[in-house]
Amino acid sequence: MRPQILLIEDEVGTRFGFVKYLSNAGYDVAEASDLVGARHAVESQIFDAILLDLNLPDGSGLDFIDHIRRTAPETPVIVITGSDEVVVAVDAMRRGAENFLTKPVNMANLEVFLAKTLEIGSLKRMSSSRHRLTKHETFFFGESHDMRKLADLAQIAAGCDKPILITGETGTGKGMLAKWIHDRSDRVKREFVDVNCSSLRGELLSRELFGNVRGAFTSADQDRQGLLDIADGGTLFLDEIGDMDGVIQAAFLKVLEEKRFRRLGDVKQRRSDFRLVCATNKDLNAEIQNRGFRQDLFFRINLLALHLPPLRDRPEDLDGLICHLLLVLGAEGTRISGDVARLLQSYSWPGNIRELRNVLERALLLTRGTELTMDHFSGIRSSLTDHGPGGQDSLESVEGAHILATLKRFDNDVVKAATHLKISRATLYRKIKQLGH
DSSP, rough: OOOOOOEEEOHHHHHHHHHHHHHHTOOEEESSSSSSHHHHHHHHOOOOEEEEEEEETTHHHHHHHHHHHHHHHHOOOEEEOOGHHHHHHHHHHHHTTEEEEEEEEOOOHHHHHHHHHHHHHHHHHHHHHHHHHHHHOOOOOOHHHHOOOOOOOHHHHHHSOEEEEEEEEEESHHHHHHHHHTSSTTTTTTOEEEEEEESHHHHHHHHHHHHHHHHHTTTOSSBOOOHHHHHTSEEEEEEEEGGGHHHHHHHHHHHHHHEEEOOOOOOOOEEOOOEEEEEEOOOHHHHHHTTTSOOOHHHHHHSSSEOOOOOOGOOHHHHHHHHHHHHTTTTTTTTTTTHHHHHHHOOTTTTTHHHHHHHHHHHHOOOOOEEOOGGHHHHHHHHHHHHHHGGGGEEEEEEEHHOOOOOOHHHHHHHHHHHTSSSSSSHHHHHHHHOOO
């Protein structure tokens, strides 16, 4: 794919010469003759580099660098300036331009500068991606009453060595909480072994847990450690334990009682000193009634129970959680508009934190600046339009739902709600009346 260049230059003849030379050199060139056209171009397309003249008919290109750094922070800029404006060009570089050329521009020099600039842009994008991937993730508790209680229980869980059962809907962060507990326990220097019981059933799960010796089954051509071996001295996290089938439940119960196990096909007993953490999105009491889960196993894994409430039940944690996730995703400088904040507060988040993270990650891919706007959340807007209050278009219904949620949060205290919403009491009273409350 040919590199995409934006040329911002008001002189028609100069612009024509640039476009002709760069097109022949293998670039696709978009043109803008003033700041209005330049803003539209930068906000509607991602460019590999920008060539910017400083003297434009509707303003200074110097100030436009600030706009580029906000809108497209990773896009490199080459400033084109007159020979008597070198001091201004240096100021442009302080604002974030990568380099500058003086008129009349030597096209051969331009091509060299442009190649180096594109390399800089590529390195910036690689650095940003690496930053996102290596960002250390921690569990976010928040400030809601239920989550503060959970934080206290999690601290107790980290300080003891008993089996723990974490319950909660899909996407609430059960695995993250299990890892948080392990990282603060005495076993932190040993392995945290994670296995999802819903993705491995029957003999496959048995092989993963217990391992096997050579010849135990047709494809067993060598001895193989199981997860119980690996978890010795560390933590074994069984996610979705409610999906573990009955035969494995019985075998695992025996392991818990004796702290001993045999690899498949082996007669030798082995020991494993692991700490057990389990998680499920199912009601295990109901599963016991339906004979889907063993009651004796439930008693063994349920010594300390931690419940993660769904995101819709703790809206007061949402703003902080969004900031936390943006930090995790390497976008700590990114802001969200007021309309987006109201939109996110009004959505029910059936997929909980996992869905919120995916939505933010998708929005970050779509944005070319440092602010997330309504245009980046079309999926949620469509959902609110289809399923929101009264089936109305999202923005009006989002605002109403956000106001009602804020009033509920502050026990209908209009003064506190208005302060939180950053509107006057008179405005809030008027909106409450419009909502029929």
